[in-house]
Amino acid sequence: MTEINVLDEQLEVETARKIFWLLLHDHIFLGNYNSTTKTWDDGAAYPAINCNDLFVPGADAEPLRAEDLDAYIEVVKRWPEAGSYAWCAVKRAANPWRQIDDSEWCREYAEAVETIPVMMKE
Secondary structure: OOOOOOOOOOOOOHHHHHHHHHHOOOOOOOEEEEOOEEEOOOOOOOOEEOOOOOOOOOOOEEOOOHHHHHHHOOOOOHHOOOOHOOOOHHOOOOOOOOOOOOHEEEEEEEHHHHHHHHHHOO
């Protein structure tokens, strides 16, 4: 699993463009926690997916790894409202801690959770 440090001067331009697109559309944020070394790195910025209040009430995030970048972009383009939460649920093989009402968001989430594992195998 490869961490993406967006402050690394060796970062490829195409990868940077993808990260900026995700930031622009609020699908990720940047933090300095390195999930590989399990510590905070000064002078680094790693993309993370917000999953606050999804698995437990409170702040939470899932790291976005280099090998998942293109698939994640495809997911959030296909399911712009619930794709990021569905991504986190699939990556952790976990269910949300509470049931949300039967809404369009729930239908989008359920479809994404069902489809993302198939996308990851391709």
